[in-house]
Amino acid sequence: NAGVTQTPKFRILKIGQSMTLQCTQDMNHNYMYWYRQDPGMGLKLIYYSVGAGITDKGEVPNGYNVSRSTTEDFPLRLELAAPSQTSVYFCASSSGLASNEQFFGPGTRLTVL
């Protein structure tokens, strides 16, 4: 039981490049989330999903896209990378509503130059 896994761990992008951050969970959780964490700040929700085929915007969705074709996977897509997207990205999952514990992956550190 690996929990929530994220790839890659680190990535450097040039401005305007695109990439996909991968997230997979093996706990059969319906709810999945993407957060970003900027230095000295708490986590901000980018997108979330309440089940396969259903996604919705969080607090800071601009510049990102997501899809949820399976229960296990919740990839985050950056289409035109900008320096403002330099951050640490965390994927999380939970079994139900947000009052349940969220399980976090180890994070992806992204730098856009």
Added chain:
Amino acid sequence: AQSVTQLDSHVSVSEGTPVLLRCNYSSSYSPSLFWYVQHPNKGLQLLLKYTSAATLVKGINGFEAEFKKSETSFHLTKPSAHMSDAAEYFCVVRGANNLFFGTGTRLTVIP
């Protein structure tokens, strides 16, 4: 609207002394509150949660927190700090579909 304010960005304690990390919350309804811990270069781990049951909540690793409605506070405490407690701690309040995080308190433990 839901939000949390962590009153200290950095707390430093000596090993074996008590820990107090302060959090005030704002919520338009009865809140669900959490404390998460983040060790360096790791993901977040749930320490404890309050969901309108007992006001004193016990968590992992000897941490506990007390929900005080009159003070809108949810402070995290531990009687005796250990070196392994050095980490970033986040106070969190539940929103309709997601969690709202405080800006974090970095705990340093001095040997």
